[in-house]
Amino acid sequence: MGNYAEFYRGSIDQRDAFWSEQAKLIDWHQPFEQVLDYSKPPFAKWFVGGQTNLCYNAVDRHLKERAEQKALVYISTETGQEKTYSFRDLYDEVNRFAAVLQSQGVAKGDRVIIYMPMIAEAVFAMLACARIGAIHSVVFGGFAAHSLATRIDDATPKLMVTADAGMRGGKTIPYKHLVDEAIRLSANPPEKVLICHRGLDPDMALVEGRDLDYASLRAEHLNATVEPVWLESSEPSYILYTSGTTGKPKGVQRDTGGYAVALAASMKHIYTGKPGEVMFTSSDIGWVVGHSYIVYGPLIAGMTTIVYEGLPIRPNPAIWWKIVSENKVNIMFTSPTAIRVLKKQPAEYLKKYDVSSLRSLYLAGEPLDEPTARWISDALGANIIDNYWQTETGWPILSAVPEIEDTPRKFGSPSFAAYGFNLKLLHEGTGKEVGTDEKGVLVIVPPLPPGCLSTVWGDDARFLSTYFSSFENELVYTTFDWATQDADGYYFILGRTDDVINVAGHRLGTREIEEAISAHNNIAEVAVVGVHDEIKGQAVMAFAVVKDPSRTSTPEEAALMEKEVMATVDRELGAIARPAKVHFVTLLPKTRSGKLLRRSIQAIAEGRETGDLTTLDDPGALEQIKNAVAKWKAGK
Numbered sequence: 098m099g100n101y102a103e104f105y106r107g108s109i110d111q112r113d114a115f116w117s118e119q120a121k122l123i124d125w126h127q128p129f130e131q132v133l134d135y136s137k138p139p140f141a142k143w144f145v146g147g148q149t150n151l152c153y154n155a156v157d158r159h160l161k162e163r164a165e166q167k168a169l170v171y172i173s174t175e176t177g178q179e180k181t182y183s184f185r186d187l188y189d190e191v192n193r194f195a196a197v198l199q200s201q202g203v204a205k206g207d208r209v210i211i212y213m214p215m216i217a218e219a220v221f222a223m224l225a226c227a228r229i230g231a232i233h234s235v236v237f238g239g240f241a242a243h244s245l246a247t248r249i250d251d252a253t254p255k256l257m258v259t260a261d262a263g264m265r266g267g268k269t270i271p272y273k274h275l276v277d278e279a280i281r282l283s284a285n286p287p288e289k290v291l292i293c294h295r296g297l298d299p300d301m302a303l304v305e306g307r308d309l310d311y312a313s314l315r316a317e318h319l320n321a322t323v324e325p326v327w328l329e330s331s332e333p334s335y336i337l338y339t340s341g342t343t344g345k346p347k348g349v350q351r352d353t354g355g356y357a358v359a360l361a362a363s364m365k366h367i368y369t370g371k372p373g374e375v376m377f378t379s380s381d382i383g384w385v386v387g388h389s390y391i392v393y394g395p396l397i398a399g400m401t402t403i404v405y406e407g408l409p410i411r412p413n414p415a416i417w418w419k420i421v422s423e424n425k426v427n428i429m430f431t432s433p434t435a436i437r438v439l440k441k442q443p444a445e446y447l448k449k450y451d452v453s454s455l456r457s458l459y460l461a462g463e464p465l466d467e468p469t470a471r472w473i474s475d476a477l478g479a480n481i482i483d484n485y486w487q488t489e490t491g492w493p494i495l496s497a498v499p500e501i502e503d504t505p506r507k508f509g510s511p512s513f514a515a516y517g518f519n520l521k522l523l524h525e526g527t528g529k530e531v532g533t534d535e536k537g538v539l540v541i542v543p544p545l546p547p548g549c550l551s552t553v554w555g556d557d558a559r560f561l562s563t564y565f566s567s568f569e570n571e572l573v574y575t576t577f578d579w580a581t582q583d584a585d586g587y588y589f590i591l592g593r594t595d596d597v598i599n600v601a602g603h604r605l606g607t608r609e610i611e612e613a614i615s616a617h618n619n620i621a622e623v624a625v626v627g628v629h630d631e632i633k634g635q636a637v638m639a640f641a642v643v644k645d646p647s648r649t650s651t652p653e654e655a656a657l658m659e660k661e662v663m664a665t666v667d668r669e670l671g672a673i674a675r676p677a678k679v680h681f682v683t684l685l686p687k688t689r690s691g692k693l694l695r696r697s698i699q700a701i702a703e704g705r706e707t708g709d710l711t712t713l714d715d716p717g718a719l720e721q722i723k724n725a726v727a728k729w730k731a732g733k
């Protein structure tokens with residue numbers, strides 16, 4: 098066992114030597130000439146001149162030693178299907194998929210939007226894009242047509258990959274239908290739509306000349322081999338959209354070499370996954386956790402990855418432990434919300450299966466509360482490792498690094514800065530570093546380590562203005578999270594400084610939800626806030642002003658109007674963003690200059706003090722919020 102503090106110091110003080118050593122964990126087609134080009138801060142180019150390929154590192158390089166080992170185990174409790182792919186099978190499928198993409202003219206640098214349920218073909222599609230140097234952008238299947246259209250217009254894909262349908266809780270969700278709708282809304286639609294037909298939606302309509310059937314094209318390319326296209330390290334591998342303060346999601350752009358090295362290093366040092374071992378990450382490929390730790394991370398590490406389509410409590414709350422037991426899962430990764438859901442279930446489910454193969458459970462995406470951490474730690478007898486990061490960073494900013502040193506963990510804290518991350522806690526107003534146990538904004542001193550976003554897709558100016566301009570006195574990347582650090586060096590994350598809501602580990606923007614609600618023709622104005630929720634961490638709450646008050650004049654009418662607003666959000670953004678409650682008011686609290694006082698609204702909704710309200714324009718507006726919340730609480 099080493100000393101983590103020393104390892105960490107090395108990563109900062111001898112940065113180039115440190116990362117040059119980590120870069121040996123992946124295969125390079127051509128070695129890099131320079132570890133880091135930081136001539137245009139804060140833009141960082143890692144492993145300059147090096148050529149590599151993510152798909153080659155995830156698949157091809159394992160053929161020599163582990164061709165027959167399981168690479169991907171697909172389990173669907175929705176359709177009852179289970180299928181195993183060895184590294185050789187995965188190689189074959191990815192080559193076929195890559196050949197199909199090429200046959201449709203997709204080439205290096207072209208964008209491909211993948212809008213897919215959790216099926217093995219989604220992973221093949223991602224790897225196939227990486228293989229030919231096409232830039233994939235996976236959009237979470239829970240996003241509705243309008244959100245998808247926004248992403249189509251920003252990424253301007255040459256082709257989209259989808260399935261006829263997905264399933265959730267036994268209900269069919271028509272994916273292809275949503276894609277049709279999104280393309281109708283889009284200003285810049287793709288030429289082709291490639292469809293994996295699962296036989297779930299027999300009524301699926303096809304558009305002549307645009308829609309392609311994957312199975313038939315695959316059959317034409319059964320024996321195809323497609324040479325990996327070698328990319329210069331900084332060339333983009335993918336775009337992943339994420340929410341922030343504005344209504345327009347940002348395309349986080351990831352490089353190739355830096356990401357591959359960062360993932361390989363994190364698999365070794367943080368997640369301790371060894372070749373031949375099994376990893377089960379219960380996220381969705383549409384989120385960053387899915388990209389890094391369902392698809393690329395475990396495969397680069399030569400592990401078996403589990404791709405699970407289904408809920409954690411269906412057919413019963415023991416399903417995950419059954420998967421762990423039957424597949425001898427060593428490393429598991431999920432969200433605190435999922436564990437809180439399981440905690441509500443009878444304890445016997447956790448005792449039904451032998452889960453002794455499980456070494457560690459990693460939790461991320463939202464704060465892990467102490468009771469939940471304690472409960473799952475006692476129940477599983479495995480290490481519980483809280484790790485904190487963001488779509489932007491692609492891998493942990495804060496975590497224990499158990500392969501280097503088994504540092505004691507404190508419940509409620511994601512431990513320390515991960516190697517490579519030079520962190521500071523700055524006072525929001527003065528920009529000065531705060532003291533022990535004092536609340537500050539968590540920032541990263543650039544250059545950002547390998548694997549982090551290289552820019553915002555097509556918008557360098559937005560990359561700078563969003564992430565690097567919060568503090569005047571110092572060029573730093575802001576995480577938009579509040580945090581403290583205790584005397585032992587442990588960090589504690591206290592929540593976002595901006596208007597981002599975190600529902601069940603899903604990141605949603607208040608502006609996005611407000612815009613979706615405003616699409617209803619009777620909404621004049623609306624404020625959306627996140628309020629504490631025992632299971633999901635936060636829930637979405639909306640306060641809306643209607644244009645025609647007669648439509649909310651009785652409780653029955655208001656309830657109807659609320660339903661309509663919820664349906665509008667479902668349609669515009671997706672059900673994940675649906676407000677748990679819509680209150681109707683006649684006025685929203687604003688400053689005299691017209692800025693919405695979301696923090697005060699949130700405080701009232703959570704029963705806290707509102708703080709300084711000297712800039713409030715009309716106190717009556719806050720009274721209305723208070724009354725609405727009180728009435729709602731009384732009726733609950």
Ligand code: PRX
Binds near residue numbers: 386
């Ligand atoms: O507020 C932090 C919270 O989730 C945000 C990032 O969300 P996303 O981009 O979806 O990436 C998730 C990757 C795991 C952060 O700004 N967050 C993430 N992990 C934690 C967390 N909050 C507290 N504790 C965590 N472990």
